[in-house]
Amino acid sequence: MKQMIAISEDELNDFLSQSVSKTFKRNETISQPNVVPNEIFFIIKGLIRVMITDNEGNEHTVHFALENQFISDYSNFMQKQPSFYTLQALEETQVVVLPRSAIEWGYKNLQEGEKMGRLIAEYYFIYQDNRIKNTFSxxxxxxxxxxxxxxxxxxxxxxxxxxxxxxxxxxxxxxxxxxxxx
Amino acid sequence: MKQMIAISEDELNDFLSQSVSKTFKRNETISQPNVVPNEIFFIIKGLIRVMITDNEGNEHTVHFALENQFISDYSNFMQKQPSFYTLQALEETQVVVLPRSAIEWGYKNLQEGEKMGRLIAEYYFIYQDNRIKNTFSxxxxxxxxxxxxxxxxxxxxxxxxxxxxxxxxxxxxxxxxxxxxx
DNA sequence: TGAAAGTCTAAACAAATGTTATCGTACAGT
DNA sequence: ACTGTACGATAACATTTGTTTAGACTTTCA
Known part of the structure; x- marks a missing residue:
């Protein structure tokens, strides 16, 4: 966060006090489809894959998330719609869980909260854009x-x-x- | 903009006074690859396609943009890197041109400028996410x-x-x- | 208005990719 | 340490998708 925006120690502490650390075992499911995602995860250590299961029951891996990255079904998190994705730990994985309430608190109360939101969305947009460039060309x-x-x-x-x-x-x-x- | 954020008439006028309207003929090129994109376009009327030309000279259409949509090589606009994309008008197309200076002015000076930036980035992220979901499943x-x-x-x-x-x-x-x- | 360019369909063939099955090996959990 | 399961390589075959070419039709624009 300090790399993205100007944030005081007090602000940072207030924000992080609303989060919680959690560890998932290898192969454990972190987030289920058909449920509205209400958390964003930040990976301290480990590896998460994001997949979608189609109507025929086939699994499609859409994304891998590594250490020091944010991960969630960000699209449906924002839209408050039930997720299509499954998030699964491929290794023992430790994350910081940021609940929706903390994110929204951040947008409102952090001096540069909206800017952080913009930078995160932009960051993922760039990633997705590269993905599409690669796929089609x-x-x-x-x-x-x-x-x-x-x-x-x-x-x-x-x-x-x-x-x-x-x-x-x-x-x-x-x-x-x-x-x-x- | 009024649909996205709370914005006063004065703010809106100040913002829009930094933009300019422009019309492109059918098949005219709007934006070239290998140039840093410094504009975002808002389509009043017409149709724009975004394409990438690969090393073998093949054109790949990556996006269509319709009336009432923002369009640009948003990824490289943000990164201030030379674009990979060509933007081309498929019909006679009228746009509002928002130069980088206006966008950055908006982030700084509009009451909810950063929020607008976040919402736009989020909007495009959702679009891209759907694109990837579709492509792979x-x-x-x-x-x-x-x-x-x-x-x-x-x-x-x-x-x-x-x-x-x-x-x-x-x-x-x-x-x-x-x-x-x- | 006529020539040139662009557009869509179709067929035959080629190449890429998928499906299924088998096998040996590595690995995880007990 | 044992055992069942997962994993990756490979082969044979099937299916999908691409390539090339041709022809009919439409659109563009000088």
Whole structure:
């Protein structure tokens, strides 16, 4: 937060006193679909994946979130609509839980609260924009080759079938791509 | 703006006095790649497409923007980086041009300027999030069938090959999909 | 108003990607 | 340490999607 906005120690303490720390076990579900998300998480340590389950029951990995990142179904958090996403810890993961009440308190009461909200939304917009640029102007192979730019060390932390899902291809096909580039 | 934030007539006038109206002809280029975008456009009338040209020279349509919408390479506008995108008017299009100076003036001087910035960023984030949800959990056919939810009447306003490009498929394949659903 | 350019469909073929099944290995939980 | 489960590679085959080309039709604009 100090990197984003000018904030006094008092403000920071008031804000953080409304949050709570929480630890999830490996493979534990953090947030369920069909429920209005009322929290934003900040990852202290660990790895979270965001996925969507389609009508046929297939899981699609939409995002990985690493240390020092905010994560939530931000879209439906803002819209106060039931989530489509599942958030799942891929490792033992420690987070700071920011409830909606704290966020809204921040917008109102922090000197630069609205600015922080704007910067966070802008940050995620840029991420999403890059995602779309990549998806539509590059091949799966090219996307695979640069995934560590966005998620360093992901190959050692997430199973390959989830990476394939993130890239929008099947695990079998990813295995082929890897082979052909050797 | 009045729909987003509380703003007085004086504030609104001060803000809008820093903008200018402009009209582009059909097929005219509005914004070039490799240039830092320093404007946000608000569409009064017309239709704009946003596209990216890849290394092989292929054009990929990433977005259509309709009346009453803001449009720009918002990502690179914020980052003050040279754009990857081309903005092109598909019809004779009238816009309000908001230069960077006006936007930044708004953040600083409008009572709820930062809030407006947050809401705009959030709005686009939600749009992008839906785009990603759609892309990764639905087939091209399913995406085609619902494109008018996002871009009403687009079939009468944009050529089919641009719609195909937006969907991430070739025009030939789109033609096939249409045939098979008859 | 006529030529040129753009647009959509269609067919045949090619390439990319998905599906299913099998196997060996690694790993997690008891 | 044992055992069931998850994981990744691979092969054979199926399906989807892309490529190229051609033709008919429409739109643009000089």
């Amino acid at each position: 590059r091949t799966p192979k090219q996307r695979y080759d640069t995934i560590t730019d966005v998620f360093p060390n992901i190959h050692n932390r997430a199973p390959q079938h989830m990476i394939a899902s993130y890239l929008g291809i099947t695990p079998v096909h990813l295995s082929r791509l890897k082979k052909s580039s050797r | 639905r087939t091209p056919k399913q995406r085609y069938d619902t494109i008018t939810d996002v871009f009403p009447n687009i079939h009468n306003r944009a050529p089919q090959h641009m719609i195909a490009s937006y969907l991430g498929i070739t025009p030939v394949h789109l033609s096939r999909l249409k045939k098979s659903s008859r």
